[in-house]
Amino acid sequence: MAPAAFKTLIEMLSFRAGQTPGKAAFSFEARDWTFEEIWEGANRIAANLQDLGVTDGDRVVIAIANGPEFFFAFYGAQRAGAIAVPVFPGFGPDRLMVYAGLCGAKAIVVPTGMPQELLARLRQIGHSNHVLVTDVAEAPATGRGHAFHEIEPNDIAFIQYTSGSTGDPKGVQISHHNLLTNIRQMIDGMDIGEHDVFVSWLPVYHDMGLILKTMVPFYLGLDLHLLATDLRDTSIWLKSIRKNRGTFTAAPDFAYRLCLRQIRNPGAHDLSSLRVALNAAEPVRYRTIADFEKAFRLKNVVTPAYGLAEATVGVCMWPPNKPCKVDDHGHVSVGRPFRGVEMTIVDNGEKVATGTIGEIAISSPALPSGYFNNRKANEALFWKPGHILSGDLGYVDDDGDYFIVGRKKNTINQSGRTIYTQEIEEIADTVPLVRYAVALGIDRQRTEGEQIYLFAEIREDETLSTGDYEEIIRTIVGKMFADLGIRPARVYLVRPKTIPLTYNGKFQHGRLKSQYLDGTLVKSGQILYPEY
Amino acid sequence: MKPALDDIATLVGLQLGSGTVEAGDLLVQDLGAVSADIVNIVVALEDKYGIEIDETALADVNTVADLHRLVEELV
Numbered sequence: 322m323a324p325a326a327f328k329t330l331i332e333m334l335s336f337r338a339g340q341t342p343g344k345a346a347f348s349f350e351a352r353d354w355t356f357e358e359i360w361e362g363a364n365r366i367a368a369n370l371q372d373l374g375v376t377d378g379d380r381v382v383i384a385i386a387n388g389p390e391f392f393f394a395f396y397g398a399q400r401a402g403a404i405a406v407p408v409f410p411g412f413g414p415d416r417l418m419v420y421a422g423l424c425g426a427k428a429i430v431v432p433t434g435m436p437q438e439l440l441a442r443l444r445q446i447g448h449s450n451h452v453l454v455t456d457v458a459e460a461p462a463t464g465r466g467h468a469f470h471e472i473e474p475n476d477i478a479f480i481q482y483t484s485g486s487t488g489d490p491k492g493v494q495i496s497h498h499n500l501l502t503n504i505r506q507m508i509d510g511m512d513i514g515e516h517d518v519f520v521s522w523l524p525v526y527h528d529m530g531l532i533l534k535t536m537v538p539f540y541l542g543l544d545l546h547l548l549a550t551d552l553r554d555t556s557i558w559l560k561s562i563r564k565n566r567g568t569f570t571a572a573p574d575f576a577y578r579l580c581l582r583q584i585r586n587p588g589a590h591d592l593s594s595l596r597v598a599l600n601a602a603e604p605v606r607y608r609t610i611a612d613f614e615k616a617f618r619l620k621n622v623v624t625p626a627y628g629l630a631e632a633t634v635g636v637c638m639w640p641p642n643k644p645c646k647v648d649d650h651g652h653v654s655v656g657r658p659f660r661g662v663e664m665t666i667v668d669n670g671e672k673v674a675t676g677t678i679g680e681i682a683i684s685s686p687a688l689p690s691g692y693f694n695n696r697k698a699n700e701a702l703f704w705k706p707g708h709i710l711s712g713d714l715g716y717v718d719d720d721g722d723y724f725i726v727g728r729k730k731n732t733i734n735q736s737g738r739t740i741y742t743q744e745i746e747e748i749a750d751t752v753p754l755v756r757y758a759v760a761l762g763i764d765r766q767r768t769e770g771e772q773i774y775l776f777a778e779i780r781e782d783e784t785l786s787t788g789d790y791e792e793i794i795r796t797i798v799g800k801m802f803a804d805l806g807i808r809p810a811r812v813y814l815v816r817p818k819t820i821p822l823t824y825n826g827k828f829q830h831g832r833l834k835s836q837y838l839d840g841t842l843v844k845s846g847q848i849l850y851p852e853y
Numbered sequence: 854m855k856p857a858l859d860d861i862a863t864l865v866g867l868q869l870g871s872g873t874v875e876a877g878d879l880l881v882q883d884l885g886a887v888s889a890d891i892v893n894i895v896v897a898l899e900d901k902y903g904i905e906i907d908e909t910a911l912a913d914v915n916t917v918a919d920l921h922r923l924v925e926e927l928v
Contacts, residue, residue: 765896791867798870810893853901
């Protein structure tokens with residue numbers, strides 16, 4: 322069987338385990354995990370779930386971090402005919418139960434060695450919510466002797482919850498057919514082949530880390546070096562690339578910026594084996610690409626791409642090994658759609674002209690059917706049958722190259738002008754001592770509508786005086802006026818870690834806004850300056 | 854809090870990104886404020902001093918010193 326014939330992920334895994342049982346599916350913490358071991362682990366979990374009464378179509382929440390047990394549970398749930406629901410493993414018992422409730426889960430699988438008190442608490446609230454809780458170690462020593470149903474291509478493999486900025490998670494239901502189609506689109510569009518060596522620290526419980534960085538190499542039987550998601554030390558990532566001669570890695574923009582901050586001696590890191598360092602999942606900044614490539618002596622390796630869970634994951638990518646294309650506003654092109662994908666720029670329900678900014682609509686054979694059990698969200702999701710609205714704003718240029726300019730919701734309407742928070746944030750980020758900045762549109766009921774309120778996290782430094790704070794603010798305001806011709810209504814300098822992030826590192830504009838408007842931000846003492 | 858002229862000048866400087874604001878500076882002509890900036894300065898003064906500034910009172914405000922006088926009357 323050639324990969325092109327795989328109809329389900331289970332078939333893919335079973336084929337790999339049968340044909341190349343001793344081949345490492347991935348390495349993790351200095352140990353290879355073979356396809357046979359992953360398949361065995363999946364069958365053990367499937368047997369356990371079946372014994373617990375889990376059956377076709379039941380949802381099983383998987384709360385496990387990067388490592389072999391995640392794959393045992395993720396594929397084990399599917400092997401048992403259930404739908405896997407991977408979630409952030411750092412959630413506490415109450416939050417886990419919220420997700421279990423959202424998808425109506427029958428069971429939650431947690432890793433071996435979860436602290437006893439946490440496990441006890443989880444079992445206790447699981448019991449009162451009729452959700453079974455099991456850890457990986459409870460699975461029988463073998464899955465043999467259990468019979469499992471055949472999985473169909475249109476069966477839902479997993480539900481991907483998207484962490485919206487409003488704190489209102491929605492679960493995209495992704496079928497085996499969706500996944501295999503998108504895997505093939507990405508392999509084709511990114512020119513992935515047997516020469517590639519994958520290195521990834523991305524969370525395996527989230528789409529880019531799961532589909533692009535583990536399913537794609539599993540599909541082709543490529544080498545994968547998987548790391549924990551800990552980013553306190555980005556040199557671990559870079560060392561793995563060098564040691565394993567990695568050719569393909571991926572991360573959101575902030576991770577590349579983090580490297581520039583953390584790595585004092587970029588010259589000591591040889592990343593010359595890299596063919597593609599994908600930059601996606603949050604706004605791509607040209608500054609990041611240029612600075613990273615300069616520091617690590619790379620050329621046309623950091624590659625902008627675009628995707629979203631509502632389209633399975635990958636939608637388009639800039640061609641690797643070609644200089645980036647940057648527009649007059651500093652937006653970097655994310656290239657052209659993958660094979661079979663159609664991107665349309667729409668405004669008020671109509672397609673707009675080339676060069677005009679609008680919302681990006683997407684149609685693709687990999688398009689999932691929508692959100693799980695959420696009619697209201699599904700009604701808003703579709704532009705027309707077969708085309709979803711991404712919630713992202715962008716445009717296409719005369720060459721047919723696409724640009725993303727921001728999130729539809731993260732715009733500020735000031736005096737009839739639409740301002741993208743991303744542009745403001747990028748300007749503020751270049752000011753010395755600023756770590757991150759977030760811009761919000763706040764309407765103070767005066768005559769001019771929404772105004773820009775900027776929150777800039779300042780590096781911890783006890784020696785900074787009020788005069789220093791004032792100078793930072795004046796610099797930010799001056800730069801913004803020089804670049805955009807507008808001034809913010811207010812700039813707040815705040816302590817590090819004030820800006821709320823999602824677990825995968827995206828700013829939560831909505832949450833910060835409510836913290837500011839309800840006064841909790843001021844009361845928290847996190848604002849350094851000014852006091853009003 | 855009694856409004857000091859220096860504090861008002863600093864506040865205006867922060868709003869406009871200017872480090873050298875003098876009492877006699879004209880907000881629009883000298884400091885380059887546009888109408889949105891004036892509104893934002895007013896809101897910042899309201900927040901800082903806990904006052905409410907009637908927009909009609911702004912008709913007579915041209916300089917930083919004018920703003921100071923207005924705030925003094927309201928505090």
